[in-house]
Amino acid sequence: MxxxxxxxxxxxxxxxxxxxxxxxxxxxxxxFRATTVNVGSISTADGSALVKLGNTAVICGVKAEFATPPPDAPNKGYVVPNVDLPPLCSSRFRSGPPGEEAQVASQFVADVIENSQMIRKEDLCISPGKLAWVLYCDLICLDCDGNILDACTFALLAALRNVQLPEVTINEETALAEVNLKKKSHLNIRTHPVATSFAVFDEGRWADRGQAAGLREPGGHQTQGGEEADGRSLQEYEAQVNHHISKPDL
Incomplete structure (x- = not known):
């Protein structure tokens, strides 16, 4: 009924x-919905995390490779995020090239990295103008039940905190990179951004909007709107995020 x-x-x-x-x-x-995190879930990645936000599940794998620094910023490395929304996570998505929602999500994650300065790209430079790290951050949605941007941001942060890069030096005689796999260090995560979605429905305000935010009025106008946050609830959510990342084996 x-x-x-x-x-x-x-x-x-x-x-x-x-x-x-x-x-x-x-x-x-x-x-907010219950959040769980499993860090280091991909053994072949340099850093990874699986995040479940309610029924929404996103896994992030980070792969570190060498690259030449950009000519206009010879003392910086790269962070390249990509969000994949495959058909297995929701019947709304189709196989093939990334759709608009996946592209928007990828750009959102890139903006979060840039605007929050969670990682300074200068920290990824090995030798100015010669060698730098590029971090490929692949985020795959396993189950889409709303708040995909929140889950992606959480998974990205947890995965980056799991990354350990080996010590790299440039041999002055051969000009080649020498990698010391026995000496690794974590990334310097400078800030901890938290994405929190809210929806305005009639006169009420919903935190952690879930799929209800996809409702549409007759004529196609979506019922969601605004990004206003309840201070108390947001503080509680930030505390929950820090708790999960500091105690990842949940």
Whole structure:
């Protein structure tokens, strides 16, 4: 009965829960879904993390390679994120070239890296103008149940904190790079950005919007909007993020 009503009248279905200050899954409007993190889940990667935000699951693998620094920034390395939304994570996506949503997600992650300065690209330079690290950050959505940008940001941060790069020196005689695999060090993560999605539905505000944010009014106008955050809930979420990253084996 409830499933049929949700399908026929989705807006009214959620309005009834909104009046009671709760959601269909029992959470309050400002309550976030449970988050779990498994760090180091890909043995072949230089750093990795699997994040589950409710039913949404994203895995991030980081691969470190050598590259020549860009000519206009000879003292910097690279961080190259890519978000993949395969058909296995949701029936909304199709196989083939990255769709618009995947491209938007990749650009969002790139903007987070750049604007938050979580990693200074200068820290990835090995020898100015000669050699630098490039970090390929591949994020794959395994299950898409809303808040994909939140999960991607969380997975990226956890995976980068898991990365260990070997010591690299340039041989002055041969001009070749010499890698010391016995001496590795973690990346210098300078900030810890947290992505938190909110949706405005009628007069109510929902944190951790999930798939409900995909509702549309007649005419195609999406019911979500705004990025206003409840201070108390956001602080609690940031504490939860730091707890999971510092204690990854959950």
């Amino acid at each position: 409830a499933a049929g009503f949700k399908t026929v009248e989705p807006l009214e279905y959620y309005r009834r829960f909104l009046k009671e200050n709760c959601r269909p899954d029992g959470r309050e409007l400002g309550e």
